[in-house]
Amino acid sequence: MSEALLNPAQLAAVHHLAGPCLVIAGAGSGKTRVITQKIAKLLSEGYRAKSIAAITFTNKASQEMRERAKHLVGNKAGQDLLISTFHSLGVRILREDGRHLGLKEQFSILDSDDVLSVLRDAGGTTDAATAKSWQWTISLWKNQNLSPQQALAYAKDDMERAAAVVMQRYQERLTAYQAVDFDDLIGMPLRLLQTNDEARGKWQETLRYVLVDEYQDTNAVQYELLKCLVGTRAMFTAVGDDDQSIYGWRGATIENLKKLPVDFPQLKIIPLEQNYRSTGAILRAANNVIGTNPKLFAKTLWSELGEGDPITLVEADGEEHEAERAVARIQSIIASHPTTKFSDFAILYRANHQARIFEQALRRAEIPYKVSGGQSFFDKTEIKDLCSWLRLLVNQDDDPAFLRAVTTPKRGIGHQTLGHLSEFSAKWKLSMFESLFAESLKATLSSKALHGLHEFGRYIVDLEYRARHAVGAEEGKALMMEWLKDISYEQHLIDQEDNEKVAVARWGNVLDFVDWVSKRCGGEISTEGGITTESPRQSLLDVAQTISVILSLAERKEEQDQVVLTTLHASKGLEWPHVVLAGVNEGLLPFKADNDELTPQRVEEERRLMYVGITRARRTLAVSTLRRRKKNRETVVGVPSRFIAEMKLDEGLVKEDPREKLKRMREQFAAKAAASAEKQAQAAKDER
Ligand SMILES: Nc1ncnc2c1ncn2[C@@H]1O[C@H](COP(=O)(O)OP(=O)(O)OP(=O)(O)O)[C@@H](O)[C@H]1O
């Protein structure tokens, strides 16, 4: 990549080295590209790699930027660049110079759970909700750079005053533990640089040039830190888009954009107007939506990529139907454009919990995917626990599954016993399960231990028998519930979790899993657009077999070619050729909790989120909305999001006709799968 691939405005931003520079421009206009190119420019101007700091919003974005930089400037220089988030830069400053604040080099960093437990302790409460609300409030204060004393003065009611008092005690405890929380990773370096001339001089000398991506989502403390780092030399470039400011709820403030020209009168502001990412249809929809918000910086964004495909509106009957339609869309696009990869697709949603149904549908279709910026349903501890049992039913020689099942929930079989069993099985080349009933095992184990193991073994054999004969949804479900009761799994979750709410949520996941599995036992009858497909009823063991295969496929595939599932927040800065925006309904996007008020400011931030979502798409965009949706386990009527009307799709819209599309898709996909199987068979033959 060379500078030839920059337009004049981008070039101006890259070449402006005389002072501070702000690139303010819409999505996909090449702001991030300006940053990487500017790094190359700085190196060519004689800046040392170690003296250039580029600050990104997430760790993942840092990694990507480093890769791109290496590509441009070579591995050595690429490695030496200081590319990090504000937080990891903060860690670095504190490790080197935290001693001026009384911090040892090896201080610890508390994660959110640690913070909660310190807060419970400091505030003398066991109530999780109270501790959470303190955590939230204290974090917001810290992001506004308020000390506990200032917070107390600032507190506007009894609740806030209580939080400020807890904040004081919380801070004292952190000092005593030599620990810092995430907010301190910004706040403490700032305090250090503001109060210690030597440290400030050192860091200003070390970092000769600073570049900041996603500037619109910095908070007040980060801005102050940036100011301290660049000092009066003010050698920095910030790039951002006020229309993509989506972290206001976490204390990010658009004020930082307004302050910049005031604090740095010599600031050069460069707008970019050409969008290189999206087709005309997508860009128009994005501009229409964001046009509804009040403007901070006027912007025009145009694209040379042509009108492209119209945007597809999908109206789904419910969440499962929505997921099926998304899967069908992926299959259909791949079938008609054979060079398309799975990694060309992203499914974006507002809230993490929306991922699960998509995961299940993708698994069923054997499409590889990864859940980014959140945990996969199938990676949740409770689901992995249950899957280990199912795997063991299918294949008793699966040692890892055996080990997990025999210890989850705990049944008095200790590590020592299992250690002996493992040695024994290795010696005799048996699986652990096979070893259970070996005569000679008696010699190595106490009769109590042996009894426990035998009991477990017999239970598995019996459960396998019953699973083989539990055919259909009702029987499958009944057997699973019986099994969970036999092993007291719900109690196990309660014992494991201090927090009752979490235990209840985990049990809820278990029930969802039971529903999902038993539905498979029932055989599926799905009717879409007049086509009815029916798969036969199966036994629980058959379904367990399919799940085992799917699980092992998923484990093997640590590959790159995967559909991405991610929240809108985590999708910032990224792009995909094909995007599905899911659950575009009132209540979901804009999001509204039951006792929550949707203020105009909130709607504006949600609208920016919608804008971020639309602008991730390069070639095709499907917006899907639910006619009925689940809310607190009840089904309610789904109202399309106001943002759909704001897209003004009238001319450029197709409504997906499920009947035609589905039929065509199934035929194409089947033909393609058959051709590929044939090719593989031929290749195997040739090899022989
Ligand atoms: N001058 C250019 N010529 C061709 N392609 C470009 C040019 N500038 C940027 N691009 C491409 O356009 C796409 C968007 O660029 P980039 O990600 O830098 O935009 P951005 O402004 O940072 O977007 P976002 O606001 O979403 O973060 C990328 O695929 C990038 O490689």
Ligand SMILES: [Mg+2]
């Ligand atoms: Mg970007």
